[in-house]
Amino acid sequence: MSPPRSIALVGAGLAALSTCDALRAQGYDGELVLYSAEHGLPYDRPPLSKDVLLGKARRDDVLLRPEQWYDDQRVSLREGAPVRAIRPAEGGLELADGTVEAADRLVLATGGTPRPLPVPGADDPAVHLLRTWEDAERLRARLLPGARVAVVGAGLIGAETAAVACALGCLVTLIDPVAVPLAAVVGDDVAGVLHRRHTDEGIEVITAGVERVERRPHGVLVHLGGDHGPVAVDTVVVGIGIRPAIELAQAAGLVVDNGIVVSEGQRTSRPHVFAVGDVARPDGHRVRHEHWEAAQRGGEAAAYGMLGLTVPEPGASWFWSDRHGSRLEAVGTMAQAERTVLRGDPADGAFTAFGLRGDRVVAAAAIDRSRDVKVARRLVDRGVAVDAGRLADEGADLRVLLR
Numbered sequence: 014m015s016p017p018r019s020i021a022l023v024g025a026g027l028a029a030l031s032t033c034d035a036l037r038a039q040g041y042d043g044e045l046v047l048y049s050a051e052h053g054l055p056y057d058r059p060p061l062s063k064d065v066l067l068g069k070a071r072r073d074d075v076l077l078r079p080e081q082w083y084d085d086q087r088v089s090l091r092e093g094a095p096v097r098a099i100r101p102a103e104g105g106l107e108l109a110d111g112t113v114e115a116a117d118r119l120v121l122a123t124g125g126t127p128r129p130l131p132v133p134g135a136d137d138p139a140v141h142l143l144r145t146w147e148d149a150e151r152l153r154a155r156l157l158p159g160a161r162v163a164v165v166g167a168g169l170i171g172a173e174t175a176a177v178a179c180a181l182g183c184l185v186t187l188i189d190p191v192a193v194p195l196a197a198v199v200g201d202d203v204a205g206v207l208h209r210r211h212t213d214e215g216i217e218v219i220t221a222g223v224e225r226v227e228r229r230p231h232g233v234l235v236h237l238g239g240d241h242g243p244v245a246v247d248t249v250v251v252g253i254g255i256r257p258a259i260e261l262a263q264a265a266g267l268v269v270d271n272g273i274v275v276s277e278g279q280r281t282s283r284p285h286v287f288a289v290g291d292v293a294r295p296d297g298h299r300v301r302h303e304h305w306e307a308a309q310r311g312g313e314a315a316a317y318g319m320l321g322l323t324v325p326e327p328g329a330s331w332f333w334s335d336r337h338g339s340r341l342e343a344v345g346t347m348a349q350a351e352r353t354v355l356r357g358d359p360a361d362g363a364f365t366a367f368g369l370r371g372d373r374v375v376a377a378a379a380i381d382r383s384r385d386v387k388v389a390r391r392l393v394d395r396g397v398a399v400d401a402g403r404l405a406d407e408g409a410d411l412r413v414l415l416r
């Protein structure tokens with residue numbers, strides 16, 4: 014495969030920008046063009062459900078890269094330029110305005126869109142989704158003290174939004190059909206403590222599914238399944254996951270199955286086409302990692318793949334989430350664990366759950382225990398055998414296990 018002289022990236026989120034950084038770091042000197050459906054300089058998404066909703070961060074505070082970076086790195090940003098089709102066979106793409114652009118390599122970094130609530134009334138203007146800067150601005154204007162807010166979905170973004178709304182003085186109801194959301198991802202112990210925190214902070218938590226949303230003169234009624242009465246609110250926020258933006262890939266005949274399927278180096282099923290970030294699903298993995306670090310690492314891997322370099326081992330996945338003043342961090346895949354070892358007392362709020370398979374740590378989840386997670390990550394990556402008693406012993410230095 015001849016080295017690329019021009020690379021076009023569709024989407025200008027974290028995954029695309031990380032790809033550009035890694036390409037330049039590895040000595041790629043050719044053309045880099047980012048096609049962005051959005052307007053303005055690309056921004057980071059995690060602050061949207063945290064400091065942006067809290068009113069503590071402005072757009073300039075959350076930019077992924079400063080304006081100067083685009084000049085310094087010779088990255089051409091085409092804002093408000095949605096791509097309508099990719100043309101892998103000819104090596105190029107087509108913009109919404111009909112312009113055709115050529116490139117030696119294509120990178121699909123199109124992310125995803127929030128899944129809408131699949132019930133009648135979900136298109137009411139009181140119902141909000143949260144993915145973009147504009148979504149966050151619209152929602153922030155509604156989170157006033159005393160406002161009645163229902164958050165549907167108690168996963169990562171739903172829980173963060175509920176916590177922020179609560180901190181802003183809203184009357185919050187958090188609705189999820191699962192009794193302990195996130196248990197499959199972080200284990201029962203950590204998920205249980207996290208979920209109970211909502212109630213402790215004054216949020217009403219309801220375990221139920223939403224059946225429909227009904228407009229009322231003042232706000233809406235959220236009708237629930239089971240014996241639950243309707244919840245009257247001013248604003249509904251839906252956080253029930255995303256749909257990967259696979260349309261371009263699908264239309265071009267790439268293999269797509271819960272995301273664009275990629276092999277080592279983020280290669281898709283078509284030569285010269287790569288996919289990174291939330292939209293990509295590594296072949297052989299059931300889930301896509303819709304997390305910040307996965308998007309960044311995917312960008313790095315794609316750069317190595319495009320340049321024909323040996324792709325570094327990805328290592329265990331990691332993510333964080335902030336709520337009610339606490340930080341959740343998780344590493345590895347808890348579903349692979351056969352048993353859990355706790356370090357610290359869940360009653361204290363801050364503790365770590367290590368997931369073990371045999372005598373190896375395969376995952377860990379922690380509340381306000383970054384240091385434990387750092388060590389856990391290296392234990393997972395190295396696959397060393399550990400003494401479970403030492404993991405649980407608060408007096409023992411975990412780093413000894415790495416020696």
Ligand SMILES: Cc1cc2nc3c(=O)[nH]c(=O)nc-3n(C[C@H](O)[C@H](O)[C@H](O)COP(=O)(O)OP(=O)(O)OC[C@H]3O[C@@H](n4cnc5c(N)ncnc54)[C@H](O)[C@@H]3O)c2cc1C
Nearest residue numbers: 024026027028050058059095096123124290291303304305
């Ligand atoms: C509110 C929120 C909070 C989050 N908090 C955390 C957190 O605490 N911890 C964590 O680990 N992760 C968090 N995440 C997840 C993390 O932000 C994402 O995993 C990451 O942003 C994915 O980056 P991406 O580049 O793949 O996609 P995106 O950032 O979605 O970028 C994709 C871009 O492609 C554009 N695009 C799509 N189609 C086209 C087209 N046809 N033409 C041109 N452009 C197109 C889109 O408009 C978009 O700008 C959060 C996400 C959100 C939304």
